[in-house]
Amino acid sequence: MKKKYPFLEGAIPIEFISEIxxxxxxxxNIGGHSIFLGQVRADIIEEKEVEGIEFTSYQEMAIEKLIQIRKEIFTKYDLLCMHVHHSLxxxxxxxxCLFVFTSSKHRKPAILACDELVERIKKELPIWGKEIFSDSSYQWKENKQ
Known part of the structure; x- marks a missing residue:
């Protein structure tokens, strides 16, 4: 598992998540954690099954934007800790393919911060996914809510 914060090569291992x-x-001091795990679905699109997603990113820009988002989230919510990792x-x-973990003294800030983080990552970070189908064809993935 090669890592360049916040990116990991390939799927995020459950052992990595467990260790964190x-x-x-x-x-x-922590009274609540909130965790979001994004998982690749085997969607059927035009009668073809998704076998996986190949993620790419403009890493330098994504890291810079994530640092900004982290600062804003820490300012907005009373958090003690935050982890964000995305697959490439x-x-x-x-x-x-996405692991977001927030901790706070009480559950509500952790939950609200985690939810906002996930939404902002999906909308603001330059990360793209190419859905690979069982017949080796592909299409670029659209982020949906």
Missing amino acids: IQSHTHDN GLVKKGGV
Whole structure:
């Protein structure tokens, strides 16, 4: 697993997610966490099944924009911690491609911050997904809500 914050090559391993969650169990100030896992679906589009999504990004711009979003979210919500990781390269159906984790003293700020982070990542970060079909054809993915 090659990593260049916030990007990971390929699917985000469940062990990686588990380690991050486990590392926060010793912080006695945290009262709530919110977690979002984005997973590649095996959608059927025009009678073809999605086998995976190949993610690309303008990494420097995405990192700069994510730093800005993080600052704004930390200012808006009373958070103690935030993690954001997104896949690059091919993620096969069933694989996790986005991991967002927020922590706060109380559940509400963590939940609201996590939700806003996911929405802003989808709308503002220069990350693109190419859906790869079972017949090796592809199409660029549209972000939907």
